[in-house]
Amino acid sequence: MKRSKLALTLLAVAIGVIGCGKEEPKKPAATQAPAAAPSIDIKIGHVGPLTGAIAHLGKDNENGARLAVEEANAAKIKIDGKDAKFTLVAEDDQADPKVGTTVAQKLVDAKVAGIVGHLNSGTTIPASAIYNQAGIPVITGSATNPKLTEQGFKVVFRTVGRDDQQGPAIASYLADTKKPKLVAVIDDATAYGEGIANEVEKTLKAANIKVLPREKGTDKTTDWKAVLTKVKGKNADAVFYGGMDATGGPLLKQGRELGIKAVFSFGDGACTDDMTKLAGAAADGLLCSQAGLPPQAADKKFLEAYKKKFNVDPILYAPFTYDGANLLIEAMKKANSADPAKYLPELAKSSYKGATGQIAFDGKGDRQDAEMTIFTMKDGKLGPVAIIKGGKTTDYAEFMKAAGAAK
């Protein structure tokens, strides 16, 4: 009985697989028939939180991808001899891993050719398994948790650096310039926050700096007083928080209210200009890091196009999702096909000059030689102070000079 059930299931799966296999070649034929000039519809998915605490960042990511898609349409790209018409299918994952996988399945069912996203590490990691199964390439411009590319999935790429590159960068900058003796490390118990906090702790310990037992909140915590009072009692002279700006702002403000004089340092999630609004004058002196180059160091052409199209400046990761979408399109162009199986090898071999500089992937899908930038808050404005690349710290002004010379 059991065996026959198994056989039945196998048969069903086999039929399903064959069915799917048969369906695909039919599709272009169907789209070809009605149009006089042959054209091909290519759907590119984008996923990020469009509701919830970090919806502003999600929208920023989506705008980046949208700009790339619209530029590609304006450029009248031909794929397989047909006019390529790109559409962006934007979905909302609410920064929730459960919703993230549902939305991922939805995009797979909608037969998108490639995906840009998701924003959070916590949503990208579970969703990547679904994309991997479907064989659809996914490029994230903001998920920095190392685990994402350590799963052995061939379809996963990122245009941004990893926490285990970013964490050490901010931690070593902190250790070198502020020379703290005791550091309190706090995180928001998300995959991102915990990941980067772990890396910071590791680097600090390696530099023989004492670290207090980890304190935690959640990604919705606004009352940090209890945790901060404890930190104050231990006389920590630096604080690192792994989390987003919506929780980091109150943390910083309450820390100053309690009279904590320690240096506060954040990861990229809380490295936004919103920090001044969220924490007011207390934000001054904040140190924070961003994976990659700051938006204002992105390609001029991109910045102008973005501003013109959306009437705002990119907040954080838009240049990276812009590059992500462009990489997909570029690989399709080279492979002369929008079939994921055909253009995936081209994507892996990419060597592309994007808005965030030269992009090439290593074997895992991580960006080679990702830059990290350290910022400091002064008079209500975040200004880059140093670029860290391959373990080497360069002063920001010098870096820009060198980049200017290269251009």
Add this chain to the structure above:
Amino acid sequence: MDIFVQQLINGLTLGAVYAIVALGYTMVYGIIQLINFAHGEVVMIGAMVAFTVINALAAAGLPPLAVVLIGAGCAIPVCMLVGYAMERMAYRPLRLAPRLAPLITAIGVSIILQHLAMLVWSRNVLAFPQIIPITTYSFFGAIITGVQLTILGLCFAMMAGLALLVYRTRLGTAMRATAQNPLVARLMGVDVNRVIAATFIIGAALGAVAGVMVGTYYGVAQYTMGSVLGLKAFAAAVLGGIGNIPGAMVGGLLLGVVEALGAGYIGDLTDLCRYGLGPAASCADGGHFVLFGSNYQDVFAFVVLILVLVFRPSGLLGERVGDRA
């Protein structure tokens, strides 16, 4: 010691806000045995309205206190209106329905209000303009800010005011009569519907003030902020004995203090290295091996709630729950 006092102050401030919100839950429950899950959303709307007003006036050059007062002055009537509207439209038609119906309606109202707020104020985290300068006072070695002092003072004043209203005025007498037996109260000439509406309106006004306080204290407001705050305040109301007004005050303050002390000390208390039990590798050189960290902050509050409910099912001060069921 100063750290302990500091945690106590943190807890009391948080607890005072919980208490004010808890009053809204407990008053409504006391009078119609309805857990108004939408009350957290009223608090959120209070914060949002105050945000809009304060944001608009921030650059006008008025003194900060006046700006906040105007903000509260706008938030309170809006919330009263919301409170009245939801009673009139969502709960009154269900007055005679089985108890489960209004409860589910309350959850529905909560979702509707949340999403309306999302449409009006966007889904972003709204940052209050930082107009109030941080003034700090030293108190037994701990630091208390002007905002905290104001919150504490205002909360106690509101609690006292509510107690006066309930126990010393005609409306209060009518409310207590309705709570005891709505049918008999009606026979005695009490306009029950009006009393219930008044209860919702008063609760909403308190919620509005709580919203303004939370918004200005933490500096952020968002359309989802009501749910967690509401849940904690509801827990506080149950802790004190739901339906009991002094109970909500005690429950709120207690919950806030337990949360602050819990988050502040659980890490140290469960540090195995203190007791010589932790693994040598992590304990060496003054290291730590912490079993439970501050991530258990929320758990703490609810553990206390469960303990109280196990040993005193009617809550700390609640007495007359049994005679109603």
